[in-house]
Amino acid sequence: MFGLFKTYDVHMCSEVKGVLTLDGSPLGGIVVNRYLKFAYKLEKEDQTITNQDGSFYLPEVKIQSKIPGDMFSQESTFQLITVNYSDKSYELWRSKFPGLVELSEYKKKLSCLNGDLSSEKVNFAFQNDTDENLEFSASSICRWENDFEVYQINDDTDYFKDL
Amino acid sequence: MKTLSPRVAVQLAEFAYESLGGTAQRPMVIEPNRVISQHFAFDSQKSSLVGVTGTVAEHVLKHSTGFGFFGIGRNEGDHAGEVVIAIRGTAGIADTLTDLHCGLTVGPNNKAVHAGFNRTFDSIKPQLAVLLSKIGSRPVHCVGHSLGGALATLAASWIKEKYKIPVKLYTFGSPRVGHSPFAVQAETSLNGVYRAVNRSDPVPMVPVWPFVHAGNEYRLSTSVSLTGAAHKMLGDSPGYIKTASLYPDYTSMEKGSLVNFSITRLKYVNRHHAYFNAFWAERITSALLTLLRESGKISSVLAQGAISGTLTLYDVIARALVEISEISSEYAEDSKGLIGHILNFVGKPGVKVVDVTYRLAKDALYWMLEKLNKLVKSAITIAPYIGMS
Helix, strand or coil: CCHHHCCEEEEEECCEEEEEEECCEECCCCEEEEEEEECCCEEEEEEEECCCCCEEEECCEEEEECHHHCCCCCCEEEEEEEEEECCEEEEEEEEEEECCCCCHHHHHHHCCCCEECCCCCEEEEECCCCCCCCCEEEEECECCCCCCEEECCCCCCCCCCCC | CCCCCHHHHHHHHHHHHHHHCCCCCCCCCCCCCHHHHCCEECCCCCCEECCCCCCHHHHHHCCCCCCEEEEEECCCCCCCCCEEEEECCCCCHHHHHCCCCCCEEECCCCCEEEHHHHHHHHHHHHHHHHHHHHHCCCCEEEEEECHHHHHHHHHHHHHHHHHCCCEEEEEECCCCCECHHHHHHHHHHCCCEEEEEECCCCHHHCCCCCCECCCCEEEEECCCCCCHHHHCCCCCCCCHHHHHCCCCCHHHCEECCCHHHCCCCCCHHHHHHCCCCHHHHHHHHHHHHHHHHHCCCHHHHHHHHHHHCHHHHHHHHHHHHHHHHHHCHHHHHHHHHHHHHHHHHCCCCCCCCCCCCHHHHHHHHHHHHHHHHHHHCCCCCCHHHCCCC
């Protein structure tokens, strides 16, 4: 009943570490944008520039919010990390992060966000360690060695051609 | 037409909230997760369901974006060629849900439904009509959480009535949409109603009787202590996504009892057993209905109060309880037992019932409505109305 007055800690994104390359060579001086939106309402944006070796870093984002006290709110954070390179936008990370507390599964992925701009963006699923029924999913041009299951459901049918 | 698995249905209900996502600067990319996209295809241009501006839906749903999505069953999935319509909920529902003055209006199957929900549905209907005119006679699955569940219920019965195609309905934590005639018609005309609740979620308990649910209740979690957090899709308290994903199909879930048809008598001496939870909310409703039915008062109560809103109706019920008490000593005991249990349910065990008076019956019933509403929306209080006669 007094939930509306309480403030909650909300984790929006883990710290991000990665390396940006193009055809294998490091890309320095490129702006990396991070856009976060919690509960479809609260937006946060920040940026960093890649070093000469292509590496970049963004800190963890944690905020305080009253939104979780509302039983009708939907607590997830939309996460989008992009770079622009020669007038084209590339997505290093697009995912919907569920809940209020940092998850090690997300932390692991975001701590090695290594992307090559020549790679294709893929949809992939990764393991949920606490609930095997609920896998996590994201899309990215980055690749990971472990726990990275690419899925493709694009069939050639245009289901919407008559609509 | 195959029934959606609870896992797919709950993901679709949650996915509908992403229609809130897009802005002019950052247009939305419709990218459902693997569970959904194995079975359904979405088109980033055509799949958005957007309301007509300047309408009630725009006001209630606070959107200039969308109220949900529709998708088409993939050839290699379990629902090839079928259509799914997923409608989202909103925080704006709280006012509508707890509006005790809200009356009834004629709904999509020509039966009386909640005027507030129906107003919202009316303003998304034109968009659905455009869609339905294009899809032909494909079977339709309607899915929604919270207000989205209420709107999906209205949409399903409207589609069935107007287009005569196979329609199945899946809701999570949906409030009640209409009175018994609406519920019965929805239940019998639709090709399946899968109404899932966390039992500790208070939203499916409102609006109070004579609003009733259509279809069997599928219980995802059985803890009875009522808490607002149990209405949420995400998280683990218990979270609809988490609980629904545990079940491979609807037949493996526990089904709720048909509270409307059971007979319950509450003895005054046992009143201290009652406290504020889902179990006692059902027992008390059942005891009230038993008393109204057996004394023959139920039809006159409904005739007097049903159209004018919950508050007036419960005033009529209070008067009826006094009249029932005067019929026989047995009924007097039953009424006293009922009021005694309500007083304990609302946390006022100190109030003693000697005789069932109008004043006491009215106060007890109002306290009960107020307590449920407080939980559904902490800010609202109907306390000012208690002094009203």
